[in-house]
Amino acid sequence: MTRLFKTVSPLAILLPIIALYSACGSSEEEVVRFGLATPLEMYLGVQTQRGAEMARDEINASGGIAGKSLELVAVTDSASGERALQVAADFMEDESVVAVVGHSTSGATIAASSIYDRGLPVVSPTATSPEVSDAGPWIFRVASSDVANSSKLAMFSLRELGDRAVLLYANDSYGRGLREGFVRAYEASGGTLLEQYPYIEGQTTDFEAFLLAIRAAQPDLIFIAGLDVTAGVIIQQARDLGIETPVIGGDGIMGLVGQGPLFEGTYVGLLYHPEFPSEAGPRFVEAFTARHGQAPDHFAALAYDAVMLLAEAVRQVGPDRAKIRDYLESVGANNDPFEGVSGSIFFDENGDPERKNFAIGRIVGTATELVAVEGGS
Numbered sequence: 001m002t003r004l005f006k007t008v009s010p011l012a013i014l015l016p017i018i019a020l021y022s023a024c025g026s027s028e029e030e031v032v033r034f035g036l037a038t039p040l041e042m043y044l045g046v047q048t049q050r051g052a053e054m055a056r057d058e059i060n061a062s063g064g065i066a067g068k069s070l071e072l073v074a075v076t077d078s079a080s081g082e083r084a085l086q087v088a089a090d091f092m093e094d095e096s097v098v099a100v101v102g103h104s105t106s107g108a109t110i111a112a113s114s115i116y117d118r119g120l121p122v123v124s125p126t127a128t129s130p131e132v133s134d135a136g137p138w139i140f141r142v143a144s145s146d147v148a149n150s151s152k153l154a155m156f157s158l159r160e161l162g163d164r165a166v167l168l169y170a171n172d173s174y175g176r177g178l179r180e181g182f183v184r185a186y187e188a189s190g191g192t193l194l195e196q197y198p199y200i201e202g203q204t205t206d207f208e209a210f211l212l213a214i215r216a217a218q219p220d221l222i223f224i225a226g227l228d229v230t231a232g233v234i235i236q237q238a239r240d241l242g243i244e245t246p247v248i249g250g251d252g253i254m255g256l257v258g259q260g261p262l263f264e265g266t267y268v269g270l271l272y273h274p275e276f277p278s279e280a281g282p283r284f285v286e287a288f289t290a291r292h293g294q295a296p297d298h299f300a301a302l303a304y305d306a307v308m309l310l311a312e313a314v315r316q317v318g319p320d321r322a323k324i325r326d327y328l329e330s331v332g333a334n335n336d337p338f339e340g341v342s343g344s345i346f347f348d349e350n351g352d353p354e355r356k357n358f359a360i361g362r363i364v365g366t367a368t369e370l371v372a373v374e375g376g377s
Contacts, residue, residue: 029068032064032068032070034070034097034099035087035097036052036101037112039079040075043255044105045104047297047299047303048299050291050296051125051300051304055305056070058287059311065315066314073097075087084107084111085115087102087103091120092118098320099122099123099310100123101122101310103122106127106131108127109132110132116139117136119321119322121310121313123328124306125141125303125305128177128251131173133351135351140328142305143302143356145181146178146250147177148356149250151182153181153223153250154184154189155186156372157182158186158189160371161267164191164192164194165193166214166223167195167196167197167225168198169197170226170230172201174201174225174252175201178252182225183196195214199226207237211238214245222246222248227255232256235262239262246266246267248269251298256363257367263363265362266363270368271342271356274296276341276357277373284341301342304341305338305340316335329347331347333347343357359371
């Protein structure tokens, strides 16, 4: 799960919520309500809301869900487990909310799962921690697990960058999840992991000792399993020491895109790319770009898919929480897979998507150039 730290004003958070509630003048029988839980004050929340609202608007423009308008009740969870618990409790108590799109971050999703598992279906757009797999039978997600994603990063690294790697990883659930999948797949396929260096996300700032050892080892690649802020520090210090070794990381370092020439050529794992192969993809990219003046990122695309998937569930079984959960469980098993802009969605027994597309991009200026699509359907 990527975490970007750009913020917006509290007013920008409140206005969409006020608008949503002011649009709720229709009778309960005429609407279907989904909760939307995401850190609205952060970049990832803004993009998540944009994707979800685009799906809502398209659904309503085409007649709604079985003639009923779709409403989104958007609430910020501030990427906080404590706040997510309160948001979940409020949604749980509001019987008009039949499903939830969220939470965007793994920590918030895991923290709130104990509430949702009392009987409210959830589809997370971008929670990727392996721990989400064990969050309970009411929790589903449309983003693949960090373990699966890092395995694909490992195979790309071995094929395209080399068979001698070093790894720096954040010693938290996100970093350890990426590390686990990368190490297992890389070594199993013939790669040699020269060394692994743990650090504390947001606290470790001096990497000179690690980097001097890396410079002496002369690896083919450096894999960073962490977030963009610390990854930027590592890359800066590496380049200052004359280390020009290629760097690759998971979706957590996507925030380095557009941050300057220092990060040119860095490889980034992507849960979605506008060039992903899907039938609905080109239309979605065109419409989103026209609406917002920029191509969609994975926060927007996966939130769009989550809303569209839940809308299809309601079409099939009605606005009943338990029936929606049972329908989601059947997607790709007893029912056809759901075709989203991020690819086909098949849920396994843990509510995780199987055979999801995962892309590798390379930072070029203010964009990510698509280099490879690993796996998928």
